[in-house]
Amino acid sequence: MIIKYERSDSAQLSRNFRLGEFKCKCGKCDVVLVDTCLVDILQKIRDHFGAPVDIKSGYRCKSHNANVGGDPNSSHMQGMAADIRVKGIEPREVAKFAESIGVKRIGLYDSFVHIGSGVTKRFWLGHEGTVVDTFGAAPVRTCVVTLPVLKRGMKDETVAVVQKLVGCDVDGSFRPATEAAVRKFQEDAGLGVDGSVGPVTWARLLGV
Numbered sequence: 001m002i003i004k005y006e007r008s009d010s011a012q013l014s015r016n017f018r019l020g021e022f023k024c025k026c027g028k029c030d031v032v033l034v035d036t037c038l039v040d041i042l043q044k045i046r047d048h049f050g051a052p053v054d055i056k057s058g059y060r061c062k063s064h065n066a067n068v069g070g071d072p073n074s075s076h077m078q079g080m081a082a083d084i085r086v087k088g089i090e091p092r093e094v095a096k097f098a099e100s101i102g103v104k105r106i107g108l109y110d111s112f113v114h115i116g117s118g119v120t121k122r123f124w125l126g127h128e129g130t131v132v133d134t135f136g137a138a139p140v141r142t143c144v145v146t147l148p149v150l151k152r153g154m155k156d157e158t159v160a161v162v163q164k165l166v167g168c169d170v171d172g173s174f175r176p177a178t179e180a181a182v183r184k185f186q187e188d189a190g191l192g193v194d195g196s197v198g199p200v201t202w203a204r205l206l207g208v
């Protein structure tokens with residue numbers, strides 16, 4: 001159920017979440033919409049990891065959503081989504097747990113996870129706020145097969161994701177330094193070492 005609050009309201013929404021954490025970051029709009037189902041999901045995540053959950057972005061009014069480059073139909077505008085970080089926990093672990101408890105809308109980013117309370121299934125992989133690939137109704141653990149096979153010479157948004165994950169300079173183009181970092185990663189992970197990123201390497205990189 002979506003509840004409409006006034007910005008000036010203060011309320012404890014669950015054991016660990018207060019209304020203030022969901023307010024639009026523009027600081028100017030008057031209302032705050034929060035779906036009780038979203039709060040339930042976040043509380044389950046909080047309980048499971050036993051660690052503080054930081055809400056980077058909760059409710060967004062239309063203009064704030066546009067300012068941050070949100071999808072024009074973003075569920076943040078209905079109070080049905082939150083971008084979160086769980087202290088000390090990798091985003092992909094948070095995404096996997098969310099999937100395991102039946103969350104239908106999950107966006108896995110480098111530094112946070114988008115959790116939506118909507119019921120139409122959609123999982124996606126993002127990078128710095130940009131959607132890199134969408135997986136429709138595929139579960140997170142099988143999404144990786146739809147990711148492109150990356151190798152030296154390629155330029156693609158997903159290259160930046162790989163670079164971030166293997167810890168080399170992030171510039172979105174697959175140069176020898178990236179290949180060397182991929183080889184090192186494959187070696188350390190006990191995978192076949194070929195310096196390209198195919199489904200197996202993607203799966204290991206994403207921990208799925």
Ligand SMILES: [Zn+2]
Binds near residue numbers: 024025026029060061
């Ligand atoms: Zn606003």
Ligand SMILES: [Zn+2]
Binds near residue numbers: 076082114
């Ligand atoms: Zn989001």
